[in-house]
Amino acid sequence: GESVGLHLPTLSVQEGDNSIINCAYSNSASDYFIWYKQESGKGPQFIIDIRSNMDKRQGQRVTVLLNKTVKHLSLQIAATQPGDSAVYFCAESQGAQKLVFGQGTRLTINP
């Protein structure tokens, strides 16, 4: 069945460093990918998305990379700040359909 998984369940980085969160997906038919950030007690917050016809997309301090050959997605956060501490989920979908979420990576920032 479809599945989206993450390589690492936790990631700890120094404040100011760059963070890279990875995600593997298995459904080659997925054409849309999203990264969400979820803080404790809150709902997922949209960060950035990318369609399957793209390899890279940049936002404010964040970059998403898509490697369709190995079905791999990554989220890069530049100059990580304390406010970036959260659980990060990747999700995939096909058109306007359900999102399939990964397990999540907990990002903690060391001062």
Add this chain to the structure above:
Amino acid sequence: NAGVMQNPRHLVRRRGQEARLRCSPMKGHSHVYWYRQLPEEGLKFMVYLQKENIIDESGMPKERFSAEFPKEGPSILRIQQVVRGDSAAYFCASSPLGLKNIQYFGAGTRLSVL
């Protein structure tokens, strides 16, 4: 422009009671999705609705769970005869019409079954 509104934020029920979770999508959004999240896990899709139509309910348990999105009013996720295993956070998301499927999430309803 209010976001996705869910209520109640917290709901406590005893086994056998009914739980009703409400979701008002963002203004202008016609697609509503419900997800369930257990502690330390990702969100699991339950159901996808448009006004007065269930589009995909492949993630809904066969019994006790139902969802609706009437022409007027919020979307409702209804759980009958709750059991302890129903304890979870239930999130609603909405999206506008279009090819991009950015789903905007509410703050969730945390259901505790005693």
